Amino acid sequence: MTDETNKTTGARARLSRRGLLIGAAGSAAAAAALPGAARAAGMAPGELNPDLSYPFYGAAGQAGVMTPPQRYVFFMTFDLTTDRRRDLQVLLARWSGAIAQLMKGETIGQVEPSRPDAVGFDTGEALSLGACGLTVTVGLGPRVFTGTYELAERKPALLRALQRLPSDALRPELTGGDLSLQACADDPQVAYHAVRDLARIAKETGAAVTRWTVMGFGRASAGKGQATPRNLLGFKDGTRNIREAGEFDRHVWLNEGPAWQRGGTFQVVRKIQMHIENWDTDRVSDQNAVFGRHKLSGAPLTGKAEFDTPDFAMKKPDGAPVIPDNAHIRLAAHENNGGIKILRRSFNYTDGINQYGLLDAGLLFISYQTDPAHFEALQQKLGAADALNEYIAHIGSGLFFVPPAPREGSYIAEGMFAT
Amino acid sequence: MTDETNKTTGARARLSRRGLLIGAAGSAAAAAALPGAARAAGMAPGELNPDLSYPFYGAAGQAGVMTPPQRYVFFMTFDLTTDRRRDLQVLLARWSGAIAQLMKGETIGQVEPSRPDAVGFDTGEALSLGACGLTVTVGLGPRVFTGTYELAERKPALLRALQRLPSDALRPELTGGDLSLQACADDPQVAYHAVRDLARIAKETGAAVTRWTVMGFGRASAGKGQATPRNLLGFKDGTRNIREAGEFDRHVWLNEGPAWQRGGTFQVVRKIQMHIENWDTDRVSDQNAVFGRHKLSGAPLTGKAEFDTPDFAMKKPDGAPVIPDNAHIRLAAHENNGGIKILRRSFNYTDGINQYGLLDAGLLFISYQTDPAHFEALQQKLGAADALNEYIAHIGSGLFFVPPAPREGSYIAEGMFAT
Numbered sequence: 001m002t003d004e005t006n007k008t009t010g011a012r013a014r015l016s017r018r019g020l021l022i023g024a025a026g027s028a029a030a031a032a033a034l035p036g037a038a039r040a041a042g043m044a045p046g047e048l049n050p051d052l053s054y055p056f057y058g059a060a061g062q063a064g065v066m067t068p069p070q071r072y073v074f075f076m077t078f079d080l081t082t083d084r085r086r087d088l089q090v091l092l093a094r095w096s097g098a099i100a101q102l103m104k105g106e107t108i109g110q111v112e113p114s115r116p117d118a119v120g121f122d123t124g125e126a127l128s129l130g131a132c133g134l135t136v137t138v139g140l141g142p143r144v145f146t147g148t149y150e151l152a153e154r155k156p157a158l159l160r161a162l163q164r165l166p167s168d169a170l171r172p173e174l175t176g177g178d179l180s181l182q183a184c185a186d187d188p189q190v191a192y193h194a195v196r197d198l199a200r201i202a203k204e205t206g207a208a209v210t211r212w213t214v215m216g217f218g219r220a221s222a223g224k225g226q227a228t229p230r231n232l233l234g235f236k237d238g239t240r241n242i243r244e245a246g247e248f249d250r251h252v253w254l255n256e257g258p259a260w261q262r263g264g265t266f267q268v269v270r271k272i273q274m275h276i277e278n279w280d281t282d283r284v285s286d287q288n289a290v291f292g293r294h295k296l297s298g299a300p301l302t303g304k305a306e307f308d309t310p311d312f313a314m315k316k317p318d319g320a321p322v323i324p325d326n327a328h329i330r331l332a333a334h335e336n337n338g339g340i341k342i343l344r345r346s347f348n349y350t351d352g353i354n355q356y357g358l359l360d361a362g363l364l365f366i367s368y369q370t371d372p373a374h375f376e377a378l379q380q381k382l383g384a385a386d387a388l389n390e391y392i393a394h395i396g397s398g399l400f401f402v403p404p405a406p407r408e409g410s411y412i413a414e415g416m417f418a419t
Numbered sequence: 420m421t422d423e424t425n426k427t428t429g430a431r432a433r434l435s436r437r438g439l440l441i442g443a444a445g446s447a448a449a450a451a452a453l454p455g456a457a458r459a460a461g462m463a464p465g466e467l468n469p470d471l472s473y474p475f476y477g478a479a480g481q482a483g484v485m486t487p488p489q490r491y492v493f494f495m496t497f498d499l500t501t502d503r504r505r506d507l508q509v510l511l512a513r514w515s516g517a518i519a520q521l522m523k524g525e526t527i528g529q530v531e532p533s534r535p536d537a538v539g540f541d542t543g544e545a546l547s548l549g550a551c552g553l554t555v556t557v558g559l560g561p562r563v564f565t566g567t568y569e570l571a572e573r574k575p576a577l578l579r580a581l582q583r584l585p586s587d588a589l590r591p592e593l594t595g596g597d598l599s600l601q602a603c604a605d606d607p608q609v610a611y612h613a614v615r616d617l618a619r620i621a622k623e624t625g626a627a628v629t630r631w632t633v634m635g636f637g638r639a640s641a642g643k644g645q646a647t648p649r650n651l652l653g654f655k656d657g658t659r660n661i662r663e664a665g666e667f668d669r670h671v672w673l674n675e676g677p678a679w680q681r682g683g684t685f686q687v688v689r690k691i692q693m694h695i696e697n698w699d700t701d702r703v704s705d706q707n708a709v710f711g712r713h714k715l716s717g718a719p720l721t722g723k724a725e726f727d728t729p730d731f732a733m734k735k736p737d738g739a740p741v742i743p744d745n746a747h748i749r750l751a752a753h754e755n756n757g758g759i760k761i762l763r764r765s766f767n768y769t770d771g772i773n774q775y776g777l778l779d780a781g782l783l784f785i786s787y788q789t790d791p792a793h794f795e796a797l798q799q800k801l802g803a804a805d806a807l808n809e810y811i812a813h814i815g816s817g818l819f820f821v822p823p824a825p826r827e828g829s830y831i832a833e834g835m836f837a838t
Contacts, residue, residue: 048467076772111653112715116704123699124653124714125767188607188636189649192769196778200699210778213771217607230608234530234543280542280619285535295543296531348544350611352632353495359615359629 048186050130056100058405060263061253062412063103064137065343065368065402066245069229070184073216073347074195075269075364077141077177077398078208085149089417091207095138095181095198096411102194105131123200126193132186136194138412139180139267139400154416156254156261156401158371162268165376166383167394174271174396177211182267182366188215212396214271216347216364228298228306232348232361233279233391235291236298239306240333242343251341252368260415263404265368268342268375271349271396274362279391290387292327300329312336326387332378340377342369362392372399467605469549475519477824479682480672481831482522483556484762484787484821485664488648489603492635492766493614494688494783496560496596496817497627504568508836510626514557514600514617515830521613524550542619545612551605555613557831558599558686558819573835575673575680575820577790581687584795585802586813593690593815596630601686601785607634631815633690635766635783647717647725651767651780652698652810654710655717658725659752661762670760671787679834682823687761687794689784690768690815696777698810709806711746719748731755745806751797759796761788781811791818 048071054063082088098108109121145155181198185191195213202208218229228236242251249255254264279287288294288301298306302314302322312330314322323330334341345366354360367375383389403413467490473482501507517527528540564574600617604610614632621627637648650656661670668674673683698706707713707720717725721733721741731749733741742749753760764785773779786794802808822832 112703112707112713117702118704119700120653120703120706120714123651123695125649125651127649127653127715189767192651192767192780196695199778200696203696210772210776215769215771230544230546232542232544232611234539234546276542276615277619277622281538283536284531284539287539288531294531295539296546348608348611350634352634353629357629359618361611 048132050132050187051105052133052186053104053131054133054135056096056103056136056405057408057410059407060404061265062135062137062402062405064135064182064184065252065265065345066248067133067135067184069218069345069347070133070135070191071186071217072184072188072191073364073366074181074183074188074191074213075216075366076181076183076195076199076213077211078179078181078199078202079211080143080178080208082205082207083148085151085417087205087207088144088149091202091205092138092413093411094201094205096406098198098201099136099138099194102136102197103131103134105129105134108197123193123197126187126190129187129190132190134183134185134190134194136198137180137182137184137267137402139182139398139402140413141176141178141180141398141400143178151416154258156264156266157257158266158373159399159401160372162372162397162399163376163380165379165394167389168383168397169393169395170397171395174212175398177398177400179208180267180269180398180400188217214349214364214396216349218346218348229348231346231363232274232276232350233287233291234295235287235293236306237346237363238344239293239298240329242341247341248343251370251374252343254370258415260403260413260418261401265370265402266372266375267398267400267402268365268367268369268372269396269398269400270365270394272363272365273360273393273395275358275391275393276361277358282391289324289327290391292323292329301327324387326385328382328386328388331381331386337378337381340374342367342374342378362395368402467551469551469606470524471552471605472523472550473552473554475515475522475555475824476827476829478826479823480684481554481556481821481824483554483601483603484671484684484764485667486552486554486603488637488764488766489552489554489610490605490636491603491607491610492783492785493600493602493607493610493632494635494785495600495602495614495618495632496630497598497600497618497621498630499562499597499627501624501626502567504570504836506624506626507563507568510598510621510624511557511832512830513620513624515825517617517620518555518557518613521555521616522550522553524548524553527616542612542616545606545609548606548609551609553602553604553609553613555617556599556601556603556686556821558601558817558821559832560595560597560599560817560819562597570835573677575683575685576676577685577792578818578820579791581791581816581818582795582799584798584813586808587802587816588812588814589816590814593631594817596817596819598627599686599688599817599819607636633768633783633815635768637765637767648767650765650782651693651695651769652706653714654706654712655725656765656782657763658712658717659748661760666760667762670789670793671762673789677834679822679832679837680820684787684789684821685791686817686819686821687784687786687788687791688815688817688819689813691782691784692779692812692814693781694777694810694812695780701810708743708746709810711742711748720746743806745804747801747805747807750800750805756797756800759793761786761793761797781814787821 101108107122111122111124145151183191183194231237300310302311347364350361520527526541530541530543564570602610602613647655719729721730766783769780
């Protein structure tokens with residue numbers, strides 16, 4: 001870690017160069033570069049390497065979307081508190097400069113400044129922990145694109161508030177937000193430090209204040225060959241997730257619209273409470289029917305191994321489908337949803353014990369897709385019919401546009417401000 | 420992991436053998452065996468080994484006290500809801516059998532039972548994650564030792580409610596408890612799974628319900644040579660902690676009293692909220708004066724390197740002490756407290772954002788000592804004078820007697836029930 005210089009002012013200076021370095025983004029080749037970088041770093045799934053770092057600057061999507069999921073997330077949203085366009089610009093520029101340093105495992109300036117009466121630029125708790133695979137992904141909520149910031153005409157065509165969905169039990173204090181930060185790392189202290197110091201910058205600029213946050217965990221341990229982590233219902237989660245670069249291009253990255261949006265994506269976040277104590281009293285045969293999979297192996301009820309393709313047509317001798325009509329994997333499957341696929345990047349969370357003395361836990365569901373309507377279509381169906389609904393409640397929600405990664409010398413969404 | 424048999428009934432069956440296998444515990448040689456086992460397992464500080472496991476049964480103190488601190492903790496307390504002595508016995512016996520399995524990285528019975536209409540014995544979310552260094556340490560609160568359970572006469576001589584201490588800001592919902600579980604592991608899902616399934620056993624027996632809980636993190640990442648983790652004030656925490664086996668014998672393990680208490684210890688738990696946003700606005704020179712150490716290096720203000728012994732007599736040219744009179748390390752030092760030392764085993768925590776929009780975080784302070792009065796003596800002094808008090812509040816508290824580890828074939832505190 002370097003602790004010699006305060007580099008956070010660099011991004012601010014670059015404001016005058018806006019527009020200069022915004023290039024085309026979102027091509028298949030560029031989008032595929034990110035997991036390539038991870039492979040080049042020699043990272044095996046689940047391996048813990050404190051020196052693993054991903055580039056912040058690039059020609060395609062932001063890190064933290066295609067990046068192999070890290071072990072921890074701190075997700076935080078912010079409300080804008082300024083009505084000045086320039087404050088928003090300064091915040092995004094300062095965040096960009098700081099994130100670039102954090103993702104390299106550096107501090108964002110001196111922890112113990114040489115001038116004795118100075119306040120530390122960096123709070124210091126991640127000193128010498130390494131980058132630990134940190135990615136910080138920045139999202140812009142609908143209220144960014146309003147006349148207040150002269151950005152109404154820059155609004156991505158598909159961005160708007162999420163529809164009200166069946167089985168929504170949203171709490172206002174866990175919903176919405178004008179900006180989002182998804183900080184993921186293999187060490188929770190590294191992820192927390194990033195969000196904390198970025199929140200501090202937001203406060204200093206006067207542009208934004210914290211709104212809601214969730215800390216998540218869930219990556220499997222190293223060396224045991226478990227590719228698919230389990231959620232707190234005990235089931236593998238993510239078996240049929242998007243994995244191939246071509247699928248990312250079709251289902252995740254925007255390939256049209258203004259240049260500054262290409263390589264972007266839409267981030268949907270849901271805080272899903274799970275009633276795990278009720279779940280734990282259910283028979284496992286019922287739990288398997290709820291998911292349409294075997295708890296132990298993760299295999300679909302029609303197969304033997306986790307990655308066997310579910311056979312939604314297979315019937316039992318009595319004519320009933322082997323995978324029930326209201327099973328989670330049937331309702332969510334792309335085969336039954338006109339080919340819709342979304343990238344899920346979820347983490348488990350716990351909030352301790354609730355007011356009834358029950359364990360309070362669940363899933364921080366994060367998905368990325370080319371259109372928020374894709375999430376809505378799936379959730380319309382799941383919320384109305386999913387056998388899982390008895391055991392879960394969607395209590396928090398957010399929708400954000402994630403612009404592409406900035407080129408070096410630029411900052412997040414700089415092209416959005418171009419006049 | 421084995422998933423073939425339900426072994427949780429084993430410990431219950433062993434109830435009839437109580438007293439048989441309780442041996443002497445707490446000798447220096449026996450107490451020193453635990454860190455020896457860790458060394459034998461080839462574990463370097465910070466290394467992540469999913470197969471690392473510690474023995475639950477033994478002839479000395481419970482695991483989770485001398486054990487090198489793992490990366491995560493789930494600490495949970497319980498209220499007893501039964502007035503039957505036998506229910507308490509059954510709970511401690513079932514907990515013991517389950518903990519022995521969990522610490523080996525096993526499930527506590529089948530996740531997906533072969534009988535199709537059965538409920539799973541184990542909730543399954545830690546399947547194939549390995550033991551990850553799991554330790555579960557069981558504590559007994561003051562209310563265990565009452566006439567209700569015919570245990571009033573078995574009360575450890577030094578166990579009682581903690582005194583009211585200066586600067587206490589205790590919240591009833593985060594304070595007290597009749598039983599405690601400290602589950603530590605290098606994977607949070609392993610630690611959470613242990614506490615969850617043990618809470619489920621408590622519920623099944625009808626003997627106890629959950630009271631309060633804290634999830635903590637804080638172990639430094641592997642391979643970066645950081646021996647001392649940092650707290651969320653950015654300072655190294657634990658530089659002068661107890662490390663030698665001889666110190667454990669003098670300051671941590673009980674060496675007198677009835678046989679079933681020897682090798683035991685007293686566990687003090689404090690949830691300490693830190694006002695980190697206020698702290699972050701303070702000059703680092705002030706922060707250094709508050710601790711009496713340099714933030715970056717961890718060296719005492721009178722020295723150059725972290726492990727230099729503080730010189731409490733050293734004066735500045737103007738006659739003022741180099742380490743201020745109200746500096747944390749001066750007030751807490753054994754040199755200034757009649758030789759008192761306590762073992763600290765603390766973790767950072769975050770509760771997200773508080774009602775004022777400020778980051779809500781702090782330290783789950785856990786200490787082990789031969790006498791709760793040792794903690795009280797230090798905290799009397801710190802609470803009254805510590806310069807740190809402006810930035811912290813003790814909001815939760817608990818005191819528990821931690822009996823020695825059971826011998827194989829026995830269970831936690833079996834000797835306490837001997838008639």
